[in-house]
Amino acid sequence: MAANLRFTVGAVIVAALVLLAARLIDNQYAYFAGYVVLQYIVLATAWNILGGYTGYVNFGTAAFFAIGAYGTVVLHKTTSLPLPVMIAIGGVLSGFVGLGMGYLTLRLRGTFFSIATLAMAVVVQTLITNWDFVGGSRGAYVIRPQKSPILGGNYIEYLFLLMLVLSVIAVVVARAIQHSRLGLGFASIRDDEGAAETSGVPTLRLKLIATVLSGGFMGMAGAPLPYYVTYLDPASGFSLSYAVNTIAMPLIGGTSSWLGPVIGAVLLGTLQQVATVTISSALSLLIVGVLLVLFVVAAPRGIVGWFQR
Amino acid sequence: MDVTLDLLGNAILSGLLLGGFYAAVTIGISISFGMLDIVNIAHPAFILLGSYTAYIANSMFGFDPILTSIVLLPAFYLLGMAIYTVYDLSFERRGDASIRGLAFFFGLLFITEVTLILVFGVDYRLVEAVYIGPSLHLGPLDLPLRLLVPAVVALMLIAALQVFMSQTFVGRAVKAVAQDPIALRLMAANPSRIKRIAFGLSIATCSIAGAILIIIQPVEPSIARDYIGRVFAICVMGGLGSFGGTILAAMVLGVVESLTTTIYGPSWSPAVAFGFLLLTLAVRPAGLFGRG
Amino acid sequence: MTETLLDVEKVSKRFGGFVALNDITLRVGRGERLGLIGPNGSGKSTLVNCICGTLRNETGVVTFNGQRLDGLPAHRRTRLGLARSFQLPRPFHTMTLTENVQVPILYAAQSRGHQGPTALRAGANALLDMVGLAEKAGKRPADLTQIEMRKLELAKAMASDPQMLIADEVMAGLSHREVDEILALLMKLNEAGVTFIMIEHIMRAVLAFSQRLVVLVAGRKIADGLPQEVIRDDDVVAAYLGR
Numbered sequence: 001m002a003a004n005l006r007f008t009v010g011a012v013i014v015a016a017l018v019l020l021a022a023r024l025i026d027n028q029y030a031y032f033a034g035y036v037v038l039q040y041i042v043l044a045t046a047w048n049i050l051g052g053y054t055g056y057v058n059f060g061t062a063a064f065f066a067i068g069a070y071g072t073v074v075l076h077k078t079t080s081l082p083l084p085v086m087i088a089i090g091g092v093l094s095g096f097v098g099l100g101m102g103y104l105t106l107r108l109r110g111t112f113f114s115i116a117t118l119a120m121a122v123v124v125q126t127l128i129t130n131w132d133f134v135g136g137s138r139g140a141y142v143i144r145p146q147k148s149p150i151l152g153g154n155y156i157e158y159l160f161l162l163m164l165v166l167s168v169i170a171v172v173v174a175r176a177i178q179h180s181r182l183g184l185g186f187a188s189i190r191d192d193e194g195a196a197e198t199s200g201v202p203t204l205r206l207k208l209i210a211t212v213l214s215g216g217f218m219g220m221a222g223a224p225l226p227y228y229v230t231y232l233d234p235a236s237g238f239s240l241s242y243a244v245n246t247i248a249m250p251l252i253g254g255t256s257s258w259l260g261p262v263i264g265a266v267l268l269g270t271l272q273q274v275a276t277v278t279i280s281s282a283l284s285l286l287i288v289g290v291l292l293v294l295f296v297v298a299a300p301r302g303i304v305g306w307f308q309r
Numbered sequence: 310m311d312v313t314l315d316l317l318g319n320a321i322l323s324g325l326l327l328g329g330f331y332a333a334v335t336i337g338i339s340i341s342f343g344m345l346d347i348v349n350i351a352h353p354a355f356i357l358l359g360s361y362t363a364y365i366a367n368s369m370f371g372f373d374p375i376l377t378s379i380v381l382l383p384a385f386y387l388l389g390m391a392i393y394t395v396y397d398l399s400f401e402r403r404g405d406a407s408i409r410g411l412a413f414f415f416g417l418l419f420i421t422e423v424t425l426i427l428v429f430g431v432d433y434r435l436v437e438a439v440y441i442g443p444s445l446h447l448g449p450l451d452l453p454l455r456l457l458v459p460a461v462v463a464l465m466l467i468a469a470l471q472v473f474m475s476q477t478f479v480g481r482a483v484k485a486v487a488q489d490p491i492a493l494r495l496m497a498a499n500p501s502r503i504k505r506i507a508f509g510l511s512i513a514t515c516s517i518a519g520a521i522l523i524i525i526q527p528v529e530p531s532i533a534r535d536y537i538g539r540v541f542a543i544c545v546m547g548g549l550g551s552f553g554g555t556i557l558a559a560m561v562l563g564v565v566e567s568l569t570t571t572i573y574g575p576s577w578s579p580a581v582a583f584g585f586l587l588l589t590l591a592v593r594p595a596g597l598f599g600r601g
Numbered sequence: 602m603t604e605t606l607l608d609v610e611k612v613s614k615r616f617g618g619f620v621a622l623n624d625i626t627l628r629v630g631r632g633e634r635l636g637l638i639g640p641n642g643s644g645k646s647t648l649v650n651c652i653c654g655t656l657r658n659e660t661g662v663v664t665f666n667g668q669r670l671d672g673l674p675a676h677r678r679t680r681l682g683l684a685r686s687f688q689l690p691r692p693f694h695t696m697t698l699t700e701n702v703q704v705p706i707l708y709a710a711q712s713r714g715h716q717g718p719t720a721l722r723a724g725a726n727a728l729l730d731m732v733g734l735a736e737k738a739g740k741r742p743a744d745l746t747q748i749e750m751r752k753l754e755l756a757k758a759m760a761s762d763p764q765m766l767i768a769d770e771v772m773a774g775l776s777h778r779e780v781d782e783i784l785a786l787l788m789k790l791n792e793a794g795v796t797f798i799m800i801e802h803i804m805r806a807v808l809a810f811s812q813r814l815v816v817l818v819a820g821r822k823i824a825d826g827l828p829q830e831v832i833r834d835d836d837v838v839a840a841y842l843g844r
Contacts, residue, residue: 105590115348120587130576188696190695191696198655198675198676198685199679199704200679200680292419296416
């Protein structure tokens with residue numbers, strides 16, 4: 001417990017320094033780019049709770065992410081709730097979808113689960129595309145307020161701050177799990193599910209917990225998206241690049257600890273922000289794909305693995 | 310929409326033809342996933358590669374897409390062997406095939422898609438051939454050659470594979486690998502070599518499947534993803550690795566999709582395959598036509 | 602006879618058309634050491650899997666410690682005190698030995714009440730010490746020898762604080778001396794109150810260990826009695842040597 005508290009304090013200090021640095025740079029582009037990197041820290045950390053800790057590969061990041069985003073679109077049109085509340089609701093929605101998904105498929109072998117998540121992404125995308133209330137295939141416009149409601153500055157600074165808080169929460173939770181009874185149970189499932197079950201580990205329940213947590217954080221990461229892009233259509237909300245990035249980042253960083261996804265997200269996120277501006281967005285995605293394949297083939301334990309025994 | 314009997318009949322017929330095509334798209338997965346237990350989610354990307362090679366040969370030299378794909382079979386076979394060699398060395402030998410193996414193929418899927426976008430852009434591409442356009446008419450039923458030719462080619466491809474699997478030593482060895490790799494090692498056959506051949510075959514089918522895909526519809530790089538759900542849905546429904554089951558499941562999916570398009574409109578059809586897949590996985594993972 | 606701990610009543614299991622277990626009835630008393638033998642494919646592992654909940658038997662009832670186990674998932678059975686070791690050791694390969702043993706301690710032995718991390722570490726160390734792996738507590742399974750792997754497998758099974766332990770070929774492939782070492786360990790555990798079912802091909806070990814012997818052939822129980830009598834039984838000899 002004491003260790004968790006120390007870590008939380010440390011994470012908050014790092015976040016405060018990041019915020020201070022952003023304020024000093026005081027460039028709108030820095031906030032836009034920083035938001036994306038932070039969003040990937042949340043997504044990669046969330047993916048890793050299920051994928052890295054329990055070994056169940058989720059290809060459906062885009063679906064969980066988009067559920068959070070479209071939840072906000074609906075709430076924006078029907079209510080005037082503050083954004084943090086919308087984020088919480090987005091998380092709950094995605095968490096529930098994760099639960100339903102898990103009940104359907106987590107009894108099966110891991111590969112079937114992975115294929116099912118791919119399938120779910122397309123089903124959810126089809127539903128959204130055919131749902132006129134949120135704009136259907138034409139997409140939806142969301143008006144971004146001018147001013148941040150707290151601490152002054154632009155609304156984008158507020159979005160940046162929210163995503164910063166969210167990434168601190170996600171990382172603190174991921175680390176706390178890693179060093180807990182739950183984390184040991186997750187790892188036993190990853191290593192040998194049958195042996196875990198005979199050791200008394202309620203594998204199905206633990207996998208459901210991991211799926212709900214993972215899906216919930218992905219939904220929360222997606223919830224502020226409509227305000228960030230101001231125009232959301234299914235093609236961008238469900239972009240394959242979310243799925244590829246959230247898998248590539250933990251695998252490149254290293255999946256066995258909380259640190260891997262963070263390293264991967266910061267490196268790959270920044271790299272893409274730079275490459276998109278200087279080269280092209282398609283080429284920057286190609287780099288991610290190539291790095292992913294290179295790492296899984298040549299460095300199976302990721303960057304974190306280089307510094308361990 | 311007013312759905313008449315004629316319309317329904319035509320929907321079912323084109324669904325059956327579409328099913329034949331789906332069978333060709335899936336047969337490679339039935340080998341790699343159904344028999345070798347390799348979750349090659351990049352399979353549809355290789356099919357698309359087949360579509361684009363057919364497109365190049367057709368648009369630049371005016372070659373027939375199907376003939377081109379047959380000529381290119383060895384190239385795809387070698388590509389498959391090469392991919393399996395990397396996969397085998399990196400994952401299977403380390404006993405670490407699950408997460409990283411999946412990520413490996415996911416990466417290949419993505420690399421192929423992005424490369425195709427970089428080379429060809431996101432515009433739809435199509436091919437020209439004499440059988441694209443005309444239809445046979447049987448009373449109120451239309452038989453578009455654009456669908457009939459692919460279905461016939463697909464069934465011929467599967468028949469040829471079936472003969473290969475049951476009549477040759479290598480084919481029987483592949484089946485043995487699927488059932489019991491240890492027994493095969495006792496027979497002094499090298500499972501790695503047999504699996505490499507089988508995986509090569511599975512990728513070789515992508516050449517033909519790709520050619521008939523671009524005959525049926527214009528292609529663009531991202532449509533590979535729509536087929537991931539279809540091929541796995543069919544493969545699982547068909548009972549993993551059974552060729553007969555694959556054809557049957559493909560026909561069922563083709564008809565259901567075609568009916569959905571006719572009755573509810575085309576924007577719903579992608580969800581059909583995936584809905585089927587989710588249902589199959591949830592209710593009957595052994596496959597609708599599988600044993601057990 | 603002593604109180605019955607495990608009661609297997611008319612259990613059958615089929616795979617498709619293949620009958621793997623045919624009406625097996627079996628009782629094991631508290632504290633008993635039972636040997637279970639039979640040729641390969643006779644259904645021994647299937648029976649263990651049905652008892653432990655890895656497989657579901659179609660018919661029949663398994664009762665443990667007075668409680669019917671129907672439909673209980675494997676982890677619940679482990680928590681009730683029914684442990685097993687696997688024929689091929691299945692360690693958690695990314696974990697240290699200590700962590701390997703902590704999984705069943707945390708999830709089975711302590712599932713009713715929590716103890717602090719100090720007690721947890723002490724418990725794990727005591728178990729590793731018992732099987733003679735204390736010095737390797739910080740190592741990973743990949744660093745272990747064949748016999749050490751078997752010992753870890755036993756330590757993991759014991760970590761769930763079981764009343765009964767089903768030892769599935771824990772001695773296969775070990776040397777003569779190593780077999781004796783494991784046998785001594787199992788005897789020690791039995792004296793501490795653990796009931797045993799031992800599945801084993803090494804006849805010397807089964808005969809030395811078992812108080813009673815059950816023979817399965819082709820999914821049927823063909824003999825059940827004192828070891829010395831069972832191995833002279835005509836049916837058993839015929840099944841083993843072929844007719």
